[in-house]
Amino acid sequence: MVEAYAEAGGALSNQQLYERTAEKLGVQLDLFVEAEPVGEKGTKASKPTRHARWAQQTLKVNGLLERVERGVWQLTTEGKAKLRRPVKGMALLAFSTRLGIGVWGDCTDVVGGLETDITLVLTSPPYPLAKTRAYGNVREGEYVDWLCATLEGVIAKLAPGGSLMLVLGNDIFQPGSPARSLYKERLTLALNDRFGLSKMDSLIWFNNSKPPGPVQWASLNRSQLNTAYESVLWFTNDPSQVRSDNRRVLQPHRERQTRLMAAGGEQRNERHSDGAYSLRPGRSYARQTAGRIPKNVLPFGHQCADQKAYKIAAKALGLPVHGAPMPVSLCRFLIEFMTERGDLVMDPMAGSMSVAKAAELAGRRWLACEQYGEYVLGGSTRFEGQPGFWRNDALTGLAA
Ligand SMILES: C[S@@+](CC[C@H](N)C(=O)[O-])C[C@H]1O[C@@H](n2cnc3c(N)ncnc32)[C@H](O)[C@@H]1O
Known part of the structure; x- marks a missing residue:
């Protein structure tokens, strides 16, 4: 039907x-x-x-x-979007720039032919939501097997010390209960057991602009707090040569730190927490450093100029706007932390192409796959004006 x-x-x-x-x-x-x-x-x-x-x-x-x-x-528009999948086994080179290519296709059909190592796989897979989004969601019980099978090919292409980063939601609950699902824990164990990936961290993407929720458990039943974060699970195939480097994402020193460095460091001589922390005159905070090492809680709001421009462009083409775009600023931070200029970044489940756009802006090579043609076409508008931009005419036909 x-x-x-x-x-x-x-x-x-x-x-x-x-x-x-x-x-x-x-x-x-x-x-x-x-x-x-x-x-x-x-x-x-x-x-x-x-x-x-x-x-x-x-x-x-x-x-x-x-x-x-x-x-x-x-x-409906969503219904049409849901159906414009390419034929299984086929992938279309949808658009490209000098740095990367956007592919309309299932990532499992694309990655096999890749002849170069990937330094970072950064993606936000569909979450195991009870109420599905237009792009489809896999049930919690099948989630770990599905995601492992989908990512197996890309994990095999990771460069030594390369990383896999998965942006995943926290608001998955046990049926009829305010207790959260353990799917992220199960996934972590499965990625370690099945592919030997080591867990580097579970970073917190702190998003204070999230709408109130989970409604059932915070607003109605009152047993939970409102959610303000999603997890960025970070794995590597070789922690001894992991490619991340926080010197690429240093933040400006706070005024107090700048003053301390200028004054030759702390003047106090104090011990705290049974000696775990101590302040030594002329030693603590005296070294001149290039910037502040970011904390592993990453505050990034949803809205950004790139996101707004994408939504306007997709609507103008009569295309469905993707329901879960990530902020380009968050993607760019992660990409710069994990890779050097010229490294290859892949997003196998690219949606509206936020990761790809961040890689483009950061001067990294990129490869992005998305199974729904409408999202690929909408996402491609983010790259108009980038050096070498080209779009396949076969894709343009998807506009309403
Ligand atoms: C949560 S969304 C990603 C959103 C994206 N990070 C953004 O900023 O727009 C997940 C996407 O994965 C796509 N997807 C799921 N399985 C896929 C597969 N096997 N190959 C390619 N795309 C897939 C879905 O169509 C959906 O658009």
Whole structure:
């Protein structure tokens, strides 16, 4: 049924839907009209017709199908986006710049042919959400196996000391309970057990502009606090030669530190916490350093100029705006921390291409794959004006 609506490209009457669905299933159209007793009361109806109506309601509840008039339905923008996947095994070079390429395709079909090492895989996979987003989410019970299978090929291409960074949500709860899922812990163990990856850290992306939630457990039941962070799980295949270097992301010294350095360091002689910390005159904070080492709590709000421009451009093309874009500023910070100019950064599940745009701005080479063509086309608008920008005409056809 979904294929029938997608191929129609517009509205279908129920009669047209039955004809096309019957053809696709290789069954007689009569099946949709022959009535037989259904249910306890034995009311006469066609079972396939009832199934079709049920499926229409399910698609409607999921925001994929909308009623045009009585007996006539069409896919919503999200519904169309959901369906524009490339044929399995095929990938389209969608757009490129001098530094990178955006591919419309499933990442598992793309990475096998890669002949160069990846220094950083930075991605935000779909979370195991109970209420699914337009791009689809995998259930919690299958999540670890699904993500490991999806990432296996890219992990194999990591350079020695290369890193995998996964931006993952914290608000996944055990069914009907305010207790959080342990999926991130299970995933951490699986990445270690199955691929030998070492955990470097679980960084906190602190986002104070998140809307209040989880509504059920914070606003209604009141047993939880409002969420203000997501995790950035960081793994490497070789901690002894990990490529990260905090000197690439130093922050300006605070005024107090600048004054201390200028004065030759601390003048106090003190011991704290049973001697764990001590201040020694002329020694502590005396060394001239280039900047402050960032803390592992990363405060980045959602909104940024790049994100706003992307949304406006996608809407102008009649494309669905991605529902979970990451701030380009956060991606750029992580990329600069983890890689040097010219290194290759990959985002296998690229959505609106935020990671790719950050890599472009930071002067890193990049490779980004996204399974939905509409998101690739919308994301490609971020690169207009970048050196060497080129876009495949085959992609432009996806605009409404
Ligand atoms: C949470 S979103 C990523 C958002 C992205 N970081 C951004 O800033 O826009 C996850 C994306 O992964 C894509 N995806 C899921 N599985 C994929 C696969 N096997 N290959 C390519 N893309 C995939 C989904 O279509 C979705 O757009």
